[in-house]
Amino acid sequence: MGVPIMRDGQSLGAIVVQSYTEEAGFSSEDQGLLEFVASHILTALDRKRSTELLERSVEMRTQQLAAVNRALQQQVVERERAERLQAALFEIARLATEDIDSGEFHARVHRVVGRLLNADNFYIGLLSDDGDRLEFPYYVDTCHPRLTASRPLARGLSELVLRSREPLLGTPARIAELEAAGEIEYRQEQGAPSACWLGAPLLSGEQVIGLVAVQSYTNEDEFGAIDMELLTFVASQIAYAVQRRRATEFQQQAYTRLEERVAERTAELRREIRERERIQDRLRHQVMHDALTGLPNRDQLRLRLGQAMERTRETPARHSALLYLDVDRFKVINDSLGHLAGDDFLCEVARRLQSCVRQPDLVARLAGDEFAILIEDVALDAEGRPAAAIAVAERALEALTEPMEMAGCTLEPSASIGIAVTRPHQQHIDDLVRDADTALYRAKALGRKRWQLYDDSLQHTAVDQLTVEGELRLALKRDEIEPWFQPIVRLGDGAIVGHEALMRWRHPERGVLAPADFLRVAEDSGLVESMDWRLFKRAFLAAAAREDGTYLSINVAPRHLQRSDFTSRLLGLLERTGLAPDRLRIEVTEGSLLENPERVRGVLQRLLDAGVGVALDDFGTGYSSLSYLHSFPLRILKMDRTFLADLHRQGNSGPVIQAVVGLAHALGMDVVAEGVEIEEQRAALLELGCGFGQGFLFGRPAEFAEQAEPALPA
Known part of the structure; x- marks a missing residue:
């Protein structure tokens, strides 16, 4: 089925x-x-x-x-090899341009090549200048470590590269072919033959100058086409470095020969210049010096006076003093003893005056018995008096009163001296000379044998001290002492970060007065402390009303810091006026820190703990001790305006400012430059790292209602 x-x-x-x-x-x-x-x-x-x-x-x-x-996987392997190859090529190219010696360059190139292929046997060969020898500036070989520094040219693989000017990869079969063709010949003294050899020519344009080669004595290491490409690139960089160093050496030799020729010619010119300068110095000395005493004359004095007055105009804190001296009764001596004795007398006066001064002070003879002494860089004391100039005047008076033997007579000379100090508002030399001359005649009028200091306050002050004191007491009752505010600006973008409160007196008849018009009277009368607290209160209220985030800076005198209740009183005033403590900065001077330093340190620390900042004011006008900057709780450093005087004229203040700014920043402090008046100063400060400034460039002190934003470039 x-x-x-x-x-x-x-x-x-x-x-x-x-x-x-x-x-x-x-x-x-x-x-x-x-x-x-x-x-x-x-x-x-x-x-x-x-x-x-x-x-x-x-x-x-x-x-x-x-x-x-x-x-x-094969692509990854190839990519990794390509990356290693590219990194190696870049490193070799960079080495060729580095400023290192040849030995270091060759060794580092060898290390780079060794990371990519077997370079246990590595050498660099250079043709000698005559082309008959091969020199080896770098050679590493495990089988032949004692190769000589050079050898005559033969018919080896190296010479074949030099002749063909092409890279050669010598595999065992290729080496055998070359030997059979008679291109190379092996010599017993060369040592064991290479099993694999790779070389590349060093080319400079069309000229071959040497080769670089690696080789192996075993069949375990075989080089390929990629290795030959790598070595060819290495050869180009080595050739470039060799040519660059040769060019540098040639240039240095040329410079050396040129410098030798320049030195010879310079020596000749210097001899000529020295002789010309000697003649010019003699002529200049004759023109600028008194023929009798050898002292500088009136022309040289006026030249130095102009320079001193210019320094004072640029830096108001730098003063110089002019001492105008007249020998008493010289006419009697000259008429009685004769002109020759009078000349000897003047020469002795000149000698004694010179013994009373130091460099670079200047003693000059103006005419007849008139002499002048210029003292540079004198400091003014608290009363505005030049202590150093007064000391020189007293030494001069003492030296001149010593008895003097002249023409058989014993003379007891004397003199009168008038002293005038350079001021920023003075524009002409004659103004300073006139002031000194006025003081001289005043000294003579007071009885001779003395010095007199010119005081222009007598010409400019319309009210006496008692009147000013009475008006100040009324001013406190009428609340006429008020703060005016000067903006503190961030230099980079012109933004206002704070304001310094400055004291002004709104006098009912004389208008707004600056402290220079009344502060001395206030201090002498004991009213200044009450005026300070009145200023603090009004300044705190005004600053609290401004919700712009800016801070308020106030000047605190040494007398306040010595009060045991200053901290609690200041903090209580801040609380009553509604001004946050972190919006307040107090400015103290170096002098404040010197009076009972431990007490002052404690006061400043308590204020700092409450949030109130502390600034060191006028840094650079006192001791300028760096120890203050780290031993006291300071957060702001305010550089005095004297640092800025020649900043825009390429003076020496730039490196000093840069050093101060760097130190302050290292200690975590902000730096505020005072007295910034022109744009060039602002730009220079910003480049030197200073972040903040205040001065007329950003606006003059005014009431808050009148304050305007400073006009600065973006």
Whole structure:
């Protein structure tokens, strides 16, 4: 009995059963059963065929993925090698331009090359100047460590590279071919032959100047085309470095020869210049000195006076003093003893005056018995008197009163001296000379043998001290003492960060007066402390009303810091006026720190703990001790205006300012420059690292209602 195996009406095969006995017979039920089995056999066959197809598909896809993976791995290896190669090439190119000696350059190139290929045996050969020898400025070889520094040219692989001007990859087969062709010759003294050799020429334009080579004495290391490409690039960089160093050496030799010629010519010119200067000095001395005494004359004095007055105008704190001296009764001496004795007398006076001064002070003879002494850089005391000039005047009077033997007579000379100090407002030399002359005649009028200091306050002050004192007492009652505010500006963008409160007196008749017009009287009368507290109160109220985030800076005199209740009184005033402590800065001077330093340190620390900042004012006018900057709780350093005097004229203050700013910043302090008057000073300060400033460039002191934003460039 047989039934077909069918799919979709198509016969794919058959299933058959049969019997060879008559007893067995098949029925229609058996046929139905066999048909059912045939359908299941077809299903089983289809499932087995699908499984085999899937297994073959998976195996094929696995093989494809393995191939892709191998390709990716190879790409990664190639990329990593390319990156190492690129890094090495960049490093070699950089080394070629570095300012290092040749030995260091060659050693570092060798290390870079050794990271990419086997460079245990590495050398650089350069042709000698005559082209007959090969010199080895760098040589490393494991088999021949004692190679001489140079050798004559032969017919080795190195010479073949030099002749062909092309890189050479010497595999064992290639070396054998070259030997057979007679291109190279192996010599026993060269040591063991190379199993693999790679060299590249050093080219300078069209000229070959040497080679670089690596080699191996075993078959384990073989070089390839990539290695040859790398070594060729290395050779180009070595050639560039060699030529650059040779050019530098040639240039240095040329410079040396030029300097020798210049030195010879300079020596000749110096001899000529010295002779010319000697003649000019003699003529200049004759023109600028008194023929009798040898002292500087009036012309030289006026020249130096002009320079001194210019310094005072540029830096108001730098004063000079002029002493105008007249010998008493010289006419009697000259008429009685004769002109020769009179000349000797004047020469002795000149000698004694010179003994009373120091360099660079100047003693000059003006005419007849008139002399002058210029003393530079004199400091003014608290009363505005030049102590150093007064000391010189007293020494001069004492020296001149010593008895003098002249023409058989014993003379007891004397003199009168007038002293005048340079002031910023003075424009003409004659003004200073006139002031000194006025003081001289005043000294004579008071009885001679004395000095007199010129005091222009007598000409400019319209009221006496008692009147001013009475008016100040009324001013306190009428609340005429008021704060005017000078802006403190961030130099970078011109933004106002704070204001310094300055004392002004709104006089009912004379208008607004600055401290110079009344402060001395206030101090002498004991009113100044009450005026300070009145100023503090009004300044705190005005600052509290401004909700702009700026801070207020006030000047605190040494007398306040010595008061035991100063801290509590100041903090109480802040609380009553509504000004936050962190918006207040107090400014103290170096003099304040010197009076009972431990007490002052405690006062400043308590204020700092409460939030009040502390600034060191007028830094540079006192001792300028750096110990203050770290031993006292200071947060701001205010440089005095004297630092800025010649800043825009390329003076010496720039490095000093830069050093002070750097030190302050290192200690965590802000720096405020005082006296910024012109744009050039602002720009120079900003370049030197100073962040803040105040001065007329940003606005003069005024009431808050009159304050305007400073006009600064963006």
